[in-house]
Amino acid sequence: MAIYWSLLVVLALLAITAPLALLFGFGAASAARSSIAPLRWFGKTYIALVRGVPDIAFFLFFVIALDQGIEYLRHKALCPAWDQPIRQGNDFVVCQAAKMPLGNAPQWVHETYGFTLAVLTFAIVFGAFAANVLFGAMRAVPRAQLETAEAYGMSPRQTFRRVLVPQMWVYALPGLGNLWMVLIKATPLLFLLGVEDIVYWARELGGTKTPRFTDYPHGDWRMWYFLALLVFYLIFTRISELVLDRVMRRLTLGQATTGGEAQRNAA
Amino acid sequence: MSCLQTIQDYGLRAVGYGERLLPRNDFTLCEQFTLIGSGMIWNIYFGVTALLLGFFLATALGVGKASPKRWIRKPAEWFIFIFRGSPLFIQFFFGYFLFLTLKSQYAFFDPFTAAWLGALIVLFCNTSAYAGEIFYGALQSIPKGDVEAADAYGLSGWARFRRVIWPTMLRLAWPAYTNEAIFLFHATTLVFFSGFPAWQQRGDALYYANYFADKTFNPFIPYPILAGYFIILTLVVISIFGLINGRLNRHLPQERKSRLGLRMQIIR
Incomplete structure (x- = not known):
């Protein structure tokens, strides 16, 4: 049963991470082309580093790092009376009230917290990749369009909102589609973040079972479980590929790009 | 203990020379730098070997996918689809358990369950598929005039491929191939997290970084060290591939030489 549940976990991760990473990416791309120097440096460093x-x-x-950061902040806020150092040799010590999640919290809180951390991590990493794509897309919007907007007396802010952002999506879509495929293929790494995902269950369930512990004894089936996962991912990426193709065809319809031109000629 | 001593003890720890036991407490910066650096040996070994061997299969796959003959094209297409469409992480797991199952049947597969061979095979297939797709794309965009000129000179078959098509293909594919090489090196860090056991704690750079982070519960030192090593490695790869790129394009007028524009793509 758990393995089907963990499939949902993977899908949920994808559904939450994709928009969040897009948001991060949009923020970073805007920061990287900001006119304020520190903000620009921050955006560019973030993209380059990740x-x-x-x-x-x-x-x-x-x-x-996130876990310790959160606990550190809570520790500062909740236990001002604490006078011992937080890093004692190899230990990271905060007061009981600052533990995250609280030591007496039920199991599902721990799981949700772990999942949230995983989502945040994915969003940070993939945000940088999305930022790169969006940054390129913003630069691909013809310069004349922006100049026209300026000539109409729009402020930089208005130009950004009304002209640049609506036009950049066509240029960004191939890159974002690629990113989506990569995101799908990165989901098994959830296993490394300590979430009990499909890889975890494939290892657990596939291992040799003796009749003493289960009604369905079998040998080492892990190979077949992973084969099934392989096929699952193949189908998943294939479907996404087909859907993205369709979306791209729709979006290029009537656009002043080579793709749009080809469609016009074909019709 | 001086740092020089530490380097002597742990510099080649990842391949099994030097001190048997890993440091257990009172970790110094020097120890972390040395051990993570010694782990890089594995990353470089996997990356370089898979890349060199994969180059040949990738060329074959690229040409195969572009072939008009169905019985050549289909296998190449399927190979590329399977290895590009599924996560590398799952491929590692599947490969490991496949070899484990085979090993219990035939003693011949004994070395395949060790990382140095088994993981190498998976990486080799994976990078061949990705590079094969790149080469296929490059083959599609070879200028028609080049091929026609070759025909006009009376070149055909193998000679035409060897002297005209293949060099042009490489030239067109090179920026994307550089990118692929960089991400192959990044992908090598997955090896010891995916079933393949690190025998006698001989692991790669990330394995040791993770070891230190687990022991000290402080991620802020080992991971930045690892990041530094990888950034250096990336720069080395870029400069080597840049030199080859320069050689591939040496016949072109200087200004038109495409500077190796790196469009980073991501993981698998």
Whole structure:
């Protein structure tokens, strides 16, 4: 049963992470082309850093770092009377009230908290990739369009909102589609973040079972479980590919790009 | 203990030389730098070997996918689809358990369950599929004039492929192929997290970084060290591929030489 539940977990992760990463990416891309220098530096560093380092290192890093960061902030807020250092040698010590989640919280709170951390981590990493795509898309919008908007007396803000953002999506879609495929293929890494996802259950259920512990004894079936996962992902990516193709066809309809031109010629 | 001593003890720890036991407490910065650096040996080994071997299969796959013959095209298409359409992480798991099952039947598969061979095979197939798709795309965009010119010179078959099509394909594919190489190196960090056991704690860079983070419960030191190593590795890969790119394009006028525009793509 649990393995079907964990499939839902994977789908939920995708459904929550995709918009969140897009939001992060949009923020970072806007920051990277901001006229305020520190904001620009921040945006560019974020994009460059996340892309230069293996993402799995980030997954392992952020889960602990976020956890400790949250506990540290709660510790500062909730226990001002605490006078011992937080890092004692190899231990990270905060007061009981600052533990996150609280030590006496029920199991589902722990699981949800772990899942939330995972979502946040995915959003941070994939936000950088999305930022890169969106940054490129913003630059791909013809310069003349922006100049026209300025000539009409729009402020930079208005130009951004009314001209740049609506036009950039066509240019961003191929990149974002690619990113979506990559995001699908990154979901098994949830396993490394400590969430009990399909990889975890495939390992658990597939392992050798003796008649003493279960009604359905079998040998080492992990290979077949992973084969099934492989097929599941293949089908999933294939479907996404087909859907993205259709969306792209719809969006390029009547656009002043080579794709749109080709459609006009074909018709 | 001086840092030099630490480097002597742990510098080659990842391949099994030097001190047997990993440091257990009072971790110094030097120890972390040395051990994570020694783990990089594995990352470089996997990356370089898979890339070199994969290049040949990738060329075959790219040409195969573009072939008009159905019985050549279909297998190439399926190979590329399977390895590009599924997560590398799952491929590692599946590969490991496949080899484990085979091993229980035939003793021949004994070394395949070790990371140095088993994971290498998975990485090899994976990178071949990705690079094969890149080469296929490049083959599709070879200027028609080039091929016609080759025909006009009386080149055909193997000679035409060897002297005209193949070099042009490489030239067109090179920026994307560089990108693929970078991400292959990043992907090598997955090996020891996916079933393949790190025998006698001989792991790759991320394995050791994770070890330190677990022991000290402080992610802020080992992971940035790892990040630093990988950024250096990425820069080295970019400069080597840039040199090859320069050589591939040496016949073009200087200004038109495409600077290796790196459009980073992501993981698998």
